Amino acid sequence: MCSATRQRRWRHRTLAVATSALAAGAFLVAAQPQPGEAAPPAVPEVADQVPQLVESGVTGGPVSVSAQAASPRSVCAAGAQWLRVRFTELSLRGNDSVTLTGSRAGSFTLTAQHWPGKAFHTRAFEGDCVRVSAALSDPASRFAIDSYQSGARPLSEATTTVAAVGDVCGSSCNQTAPLIKNMNPQALILAGDNAYDSGSLSEYKSKFDPYYGQFRSITYPTPGNHEYKTSGASGYFDYFGTRAGERGKGYYSFDVGDWHFVALNSNITHSSGSAQVTWLKNDLAASTKPCTAAYFHHPRFSRGTHGDDTSVNPFFQTLYDAKADLIVVGHDHNYQRFAPSRPDGKRDDVNGVRQLLIGTGGRGYYNFDQSSAAVQEVGNTNTFGVSRLTLTASDYRSDFVPVSGRTFTDTTTGKCKKGVSSPAFSVGTSPSSVSVKPGGTASVSVSVGSTGGFSSATALSVSELPSGVTGTISPSSVTPPANGTATATLTLTASDSASGSATATVTGSSGSVSQTAKVAVSVGSGGGEAFADDFETDKGWQVNAAATDTATSGKWERGDPEQTTSTYSNQIKQRGDTPSGANCLVTGRLAGSEYGADDLDGGVSSMTSPAFTVPAGGKLTFSYTFAHGDNATSADYLRLRVLDGTTATTVFEKLGAATEVAGAWQSGTADLASFAGRSVRLVVEAADASTVSLWESAVDDVRVTA
Incomplete structure (x- = not known):
């Protein structure tokens, strides 16, 4: 709009x-x-x-x-x-x-x-x-x-837009003001040096107001060093009035959406024990918001002419200790994005604060001629522009928007460290879809995961099943360990007259809080499928489920494979097609820089299916392809195994040999009658287990029928 x-x-x-x-x-x-x-x-x-x-x-x-x-x-x-x-x-x-x-x-x-x-x-x-x-x-x-x-x-769609810029008017703020108007933000934060050269009231009225005055009702300013070329920054305080905070102090805070913003004054005393830093600590402790941003003029880190400024370290340390997320600064007339860091500049992707230096409001450019203690991820020295901050209750996105005629842009995202309080627990199902034949049964694993230290009894129930299908969950109540997971089994039983399909709801309830998960349930014919997967959707297969795999590359994944062709034999090794749809299980789906770049290497990789119940006279059918070079051995293989409890039985196997083999889709079968009535899982394995050799494998259209 x-x-x-x-x-x-x-x-x-x-x-x-x-x-x-x-x-x-x-x-x-x-x-x-x-x-x-x-x-x-x-x-x-x-x-x-x-x-x-x-x-x-x-x-x-x-x-x-x-x-x-x-x-x-x-x-x-x-x-x-x-x-x-x-x-x-x-x-x-x-x-x-x-x-x-x-x-x-x-x-x-x-x-x-x-x-x-x-x-x-x-x-x-x-x-x-x-x-x-x-x-x-x-x-x-x-x-x-x-x-x-x-x-x-x-809540994830409830976004707030904040425009951010510093070092403004300048001679070119007529170019940046239209960017802000187009953003239509809820707030505009200014990182100081707003009206050159001395921030006098007359300069604010003649240089700043004609372009940025239109945003006055949403502007939340901070002063820069140029404001203090007028005694006590009186022009700044006269122009902005109460919007600049208490006269002589110029630090204050406000909330927008689920973000708490702190405006600081780096031109007055800001040592560790100062009144301003003491206020900052108390203000951050009082906030109830999950996300925090601060802004002031002098940058803690900069590769520009002014360089790093250790004097603002008390600001940075206090914000770091309070798990703040963003700092916006100016002073150097360029754009710089720094990696999340500690106050000493050491990168810290877990608890670090990201600093954005946006001194691009309309004053002449500064070059990068200094080193910095922090990691500069992106920088630009020849583009005026404004950053658009798109904020939610759990994360942020910053987009640098250039003035007309310039092409430099930058985008970065991050999560709020204190974030949105997540559910006390979550409910999940595996697989996400299941088929049960009339007169038969099928099983689904139900998990209850704890977050935030939750550890209470959670009652489980199932509803909205197809006609003639009943479901029981055992145990009917589980108590997950704090920050852990508890599991139960949903058993679906179909009567002889059962029919249709439905999306069932599994509900976990603890006190007044409930969480749900969905599972698609279909009733097949009497001789229908007990399990089927064409890999067009994720039905819950797990890579390295037993945590015993040794492969270093080319591990199993679900995806759309890319074709690779041997430069030596001119043979297709990894097929770029599938028997049906777009996806299959494949060892390293990407082609890489050469035909052997993303093949299986380093040992064994496995993929384990969700559990299903084998029908009487059960039969496994599937499509497969495998290919290798002339240095493969019998230690290299493609296998399908049935996992019954902890016992794995090989039901299909293809071994390597010292000859070139091209990739070609073929049909495979296996007799599962000996597992009838048992809840099992399929394990698809591939190995490049001898000397380093080329090995590619793929599996598609897996079906277990009576």
């Missing part, structure tokens, strides 16, 4: 106290600053950035809960995929707490450190309700909720 036709869409609800719940009801404008809330005002949600966003509130005052009335309550919105709850008061004493839990996923506990005396929206919780449970013992503890935000699409 183009910006000219964007409209804000709101639904209005109020919250009223019920005996055991908070129910929805009238409209409250959440974009207005609340008493005690730090300047600048909170960033409003924009409906067409987060589709079908709902903002609601109460006109007669907030719902207030104290220690004397702290029974569990729920904030609900019918049909919502997620909710954020808005607190107008949170005054907790001692160890008192309030825990918020999404009906589908997510949990967060508020304590005395979280925004005392300030109105704020929590992080988003998945589901159509948020359960509010208070543990209050001090009579003075209380909290108040007056509204919520909700979305009708999954």
Whole structure:
């Protein structure tokens, strides 16, 4: 939708106290600053950035809960995929707490450190309700909720756009301003040196305002060193007013979507024990958001003219300790993306903070003439532009957008370290589809995986089966170990008159939380298939399931194979076609730089099927191809084995020999009658087990029939 036709869409609800719940009801404008809330005002949600966003509130005052009335309550919105709850008061004493839990996923506990005396929206919780449970013992503890935000699409699709740039006007900010207008962001963050040369009020009015003044209502600035060429950066504070934070300080924070942004002032005292860094530590501890970004002027790392600036290390260290995700800076007039790093510059892809230097707003370019302690992943010294930050509740994407006539771009993504609170547990099924014949049975493995330390009894059930098919799960309740997995077996039994197909639902329930998984169930004819896979979809085969494989390359995978031809014998070794569809099981599907580049090497590779029950008179049919060079031996092979418990029986085998063999699709069969009535798995193995030689294998259209 183009910006000219964007409209804000709101639904209005109020919250009223019920005996055991908070129910929805009238409209409250959440974009207005609340008493005690730090300047600048909170960033409003924009409906067409987060589709079908709902903002609601109460006109007669907030719902207030104290220690004397702290029974569990729920904030609900019918049909919502997620909710954020808005607190107008949170005054907790001692160890008192309030825990918020999404009906589908997510949990967060508020304590005395979280925004005392300030109105704020929590992080988003998945589901159509948020359960509010208070543990209050001090009579003075209380909290108040007056509204919520909700979305009708999954939380992963609830994106927020923030524009980011520094070192702006300059002589060329007329080129970068249109980029921001086209982005239509919810917020614009400025990394300092906004109006050259001295940041005076007259320069802001004559140079900055004609181009960037149009974004003033969404601008969240920080000052640069040029602002302080005017005493006390008075021109900066006069122009932006309360949007620049408290005069003389210039540091503040705000929330947008599920991100917490911190604006810092690197031009005033920022040593480890300074008032600013102390404020920063407290501010980060108070935030309830899963993702964090900070921005200021002087870069900790830069290969530009100014180089690394160790004076801002207290900022970086504090942000690193708080598991922040992004830092945006300016000062050097170029673009630089650094790898996630520690404060000393050492790369740290787990806990490191990524710094983006975006000094490209419109002031003349600086070259790269310095070394840096950190790893510069991408850099450019001749393109003005603005970074578009696309933010969700669990990750970010940064796109550098160049001005018209320039071609340099850059894109990077990352996950928030504190992320969205994931479900306490998950439910899975393997295989994802199964066939059962009338009068027969089939089995499906059900797994319950713990996340976030969950370790509680989880009841299992199955529903929505085809006509005449019943399902039992044994055991019917499992308790996964903390951060581990528990399993059960779903047994499907078809009556003689069973027919049809359906997508069954396996449900795991623990307390008020439920998770589900799907499994496609079809009823075959009396002599139909017990198991079939043409590999066009993933039905749950596992590579190296026994953890005993030794192959170093060319391992089994499901995919579309690429043809390879021997330069010595002019023979096709790996087929580029399949007997049906596009995919098969293949050892190293890619062709590589030469015909032997992605073949099987280094030993054995295996692929294990999901479990199935062998019917009476069971017969295995499949298609296969194998090929090798003239240095293969009988130690090289393609095998199909039946895994019955821990016992593996070879039912098909092709061995290598010291002759050239071209790839050709062939039909294979094996008698499985001796396994009738047993739940087994197929194991497809290939080995280049002698001297290094060329070996290619593929398998397709596996079927087990009566």
